[in-house]
Amino acid sequence: MVQIPNTPASAPTPQRAVPTSADVARLAGVSRATVSYVLNNTSAVRISExxxxxxxxxxxxxxxxxxAAARSLRAGQSRMVLMPSPTVPVGPLYGRFINELQWALSRLEYTVVQYGTLGLQGDEAARAWAELRPVAVLVPGSRVGPQGVAVLQRSGARAVVTLGPEAVEGAHALLMDHAAVGQVAATHLYARGRRRIGVVLPEEPGLEIYSAPRLDGVRRGLRGTDAVVTELPLAHDEEAAARLAERWPELGLDAVFAYNDEYAMLLMRALQDAGVRIPEDTALIGSDDLMLGRLLRPRLSTVHIELPSGRELAELVDRAVRDPAAAPERHEVLGAAVIQREST
Amino acid sequence: MVQIPNTPASAPTPQRAVPTSADVARLAGVSRATVSYVLNNTSAVRISExxxxxxxxxxxxxxxxxxAAARSLRAGQSRMVLMPSPTVPVGPLYGRFINELQWALSRLEYTVVQYGTLGLQGDEAARAWAELRPVAVLVPGSRVGPQGVAVLQRSGARAVVTLGPEAVEGAHALLMDHAAVGQVAATHLYARGRRRIGVVLPEEPGLEIYSAPRLDGVRRGLRGTDAVVTELPLAHDEEAAARLAERWPELGLDAVFAYNDEYAMLLMRALQDAGVRIPEDTALIGSDDLMLGRLLRPRLSTVHIELPSGRELAELVDRAVRDPAAAPERHEVLGAAVIQREST
Structure with missing residues (x-):
């Protein structure tokens, strides 16, 4: 960090005491209760213009x-929806979903707060979230168990919603079955006449929660057929991809499901540099339907994933907050469909 | 959203009263103060094992x-560092920086909270942030003015740090001068003998805060030379890129600075599809040094941007919180250097 010496932006701000509602009441010549009614826009009490x-x-x-915290302490309930920050790098697909969700919740007058709990696992993370006393918590991935859900509920959370492959007891679940992604990819490759099918498994930590079910889905899609599945661990860097491409002749694969479009781009380049023809020698399919797939030559086939709309999830949260005693809902929210282009 | 009918994940959880520290005190047979000392790990008071x-x-x-809120109300100061969520899509570069920053602040025992204030502008946003009573606020972009800074400080924020092209009165500033990015790109293209230089300006809303200074930097880098700058507004989609590539002969450009690597990839594909040779007919340079640039053919030249380390920013926050009366610091934190590959 380059310091510019001696260029304070302005004179230091003298520290003043933080003004309270009592100060406002004194200056306005009214009671603290009146200040609270006016500033919180309470319609229950008539106050003159x-x-x-x-x-x-x-x-x-x-x-x-x-x-805000004092207000929710008084009211006994906050409007804070807590969404722990994802701990794995998220793609543009998930980013769009999150933005839409924040927007929809803010329309329903919730405040969405993302809270990073790096290094905390499971129920320990749930306890950290509970300290903020959210009215609802959205938990991505499989980061909380039944005990964690109970901790959150006892701390006042009226809705706990998990977004992941499995439901957790006591919580609402948006079930994202990533196996469906692998399954439609495998079925597609098989229908194109491919039988020796590689599956890229990213070596980056944290991605197993997506890659493991995708691999399971590939196996499920090929069950009972003569196709053979080969696991291909791969780090997202050029050297690793080049090393994998070098081994291509001995691997003898005629197709690859490359986890997602970014790994597919990486592998396509390494294979083409090694003289492997796509799709003639090896067919290649990614996932997530990113723009970059359409910019590759051959154009990349991919699995288009449909996530729930942020609006629908926001409505589920609101429903659950209004009626916390209702039975937990479960929704299958992940749609998967192959988009065939030129690489398969 | 596909609803699975009649499959509640478990019986509804009966709503119990939220347990308080008084309940804990009663069950343990100690005073509330003792509960507070034990659970907040106070070392000032000796309590038996x-x-x-x-x-x-x-x-x-x-x-x-x-x-957490009750605790910070009692203590009169929170450990919450508020970081408003960026309103524009952020690239992997910025994402990494944010992760590192969160990690470093949590090591210093701050809680980092990201808070989306979609639709709120300037001082209105500052007031929404102030309601959460953060001890420090990091403001990306140019989203708050001197009045907003004052509102935050009066609500108890001991440190307000802006991350953007300009300093704001009363706040610490990490100055990110994106003009440097355009300047080094332009200087590089000029040195390679190019004179008719296009600059891609993304049409996606919100990106002007980066693209405008980058364009200014290009002009600055070419000031006093015989080079001519042409602005190229472009949306991030294939059709828009194809339309721009169609106009290439009449534009007569021999080089383009493409805003970033993702726009460069888009434009490279469109130009190659239209028969334009890169770099022979037109040199092309991106920015941000993303992995995908190395996977293109020709390999993409780019501007490598160096952001401040999250650790350094975390230390600035901590310093400011400890000594809020110190003069605001200003740091130039953005380094820019051309990485030449094959496209220029």
């Missing part, structure tokens, strides 16, 4: 903003 | 977790 104006002016003059 | 154990066991049995 001049009084409202006086409170707003006093708050502005003092630079007072309500304290 | 058997008592500690009794409190922990009672807390576990009741499923009690401390309330």
């Amino acid at each position: 001049p009084t409202r104006r006086r409170v707003h002016e006093a708050a502005k003059e003092l630079g007072y903003v309500p304290h | 058997p008592t500690r154990r009794r409190v922990h066991e009672a807390a576990k049995e009741l499923g009690y977790v401390p309330h």
Whole structure:
């Protein structure tokens, strides 16, 4: 970090005491309760327009903003929806879904907070989340068990929703069965006449939660056929891909499901550099339907994944918060369909 | 969303009252203060090991977790570092930086919370952030003005740090001068003998905060030379790229700075499909040094951007929190260097 010496942006700000609602009440000449009613827009109590104006002016003059945590302590319930940050790098597909979800929840007047709990696992993570007293928690992946769900519920969370391959007892579940991704890819390759099928398994930590079910799906799709599956561990770097391509003749594969489009791009380049013709010698299919697949030559076949809409998930959260005693819902939310282009 | 009918994951959880520290105190047969000392690991007070154990066991049995907001209300200061979620899609480069920053701050015992304030602008956003009473706020882009900084400080934030092209009065600034990216790209293209230089300007909303200074940097790098700059607005889709490539003969450009590697890949494909030879007819340079650039043929020249390390930023935050009266610091934190490959 390059320091620019001696260029303070401005004079230091003198530290003032943080203004409280009592200060606002004093300046406006009203009670603290009135300040609270006005600033929280309570419609239950009738307050005259001049009084409202006086409170707003006093708050502005003092630079007072309500304290969300204090308010939710008083109300006994927050509007905070906690979404632990994903611990694995997420692709653009998931990023879009998250944005849509945040937008939909904010329309329903929830505050979406992402909370990183790096290094925390399972119920320990649940306890850390519980400390923030969210009204709802969305848990991506398989990061929390039944005990963790119970901890969250006892701390006041009215809705716990998991997004992953399996349901967790006591929580609502959006079931994302990534096996379906592998299965449609394998079925497609088999239908194209391929029988010796490689499956790329990323070596990057954390991706097993997607790659393992995708591999299972490939096996499921080929069960009872004469096709043979070969596992291909691969790191996402050029040297690793080149080493794998070198072994291609001995591997004798006529098709590969490459985990996703980014690994498919990496492997396509290494295979082409090694003189392997795609799809003549080896067919190649990715997943996630990223734009870059269409920019490759041959154009990359892929599995298009349909995630639930953020709006639908937001509505599930809202339903669950309103009626926390209702039975947990389960929804299958992952659709998978092959888009055939030129590489298969 | 496909609903699976009638498959509740388990019986509905009966809603129990949220356990409080008073419940823990009662069960353990100690005072509430003792519960607080034990669970917050206070070393100031000596408490016997058997008592500690009794409190922990009672807390576990009741499923009690401390309330972070209540604790920070009592302590008068939170350990929450608020980082508003970026409103534009961020690339892998920025994602890595954020992960590193979260990690470094959690090592310093801060809790990093990302807070989406979609649709809120400037000081209105600052007020929403202030409601959470963070001890520090990191503001990406140019999303807050001097008034917003003051609102945050008056609500108790001891450190406000902006990450963007310009400093804001009263706040610490990590200055990211994206003009440097355009400048080194332009200087490189000029040195390679190119004179009619196009600059891709993404049409996706929100990216101007990066693309405008990059364009300025190109102009700055070519000031006083005989080179001519042409602006090339471009959406990130194939059809838009094909339309731009069709106009190539009339544009008469011998080089392009393509905003980043993803736009460069898009444009490279469209130009190659239209029969334009790279780099013979037109040189092409991206930015961000993504892996995909090395997988293109010709291999993509790019600008490598060096962001500050998350550790350094975390230390700046910690320094500012400890000494909020110190003069705001300013640091130039963005390094830019051309990596020449085959496309220029």
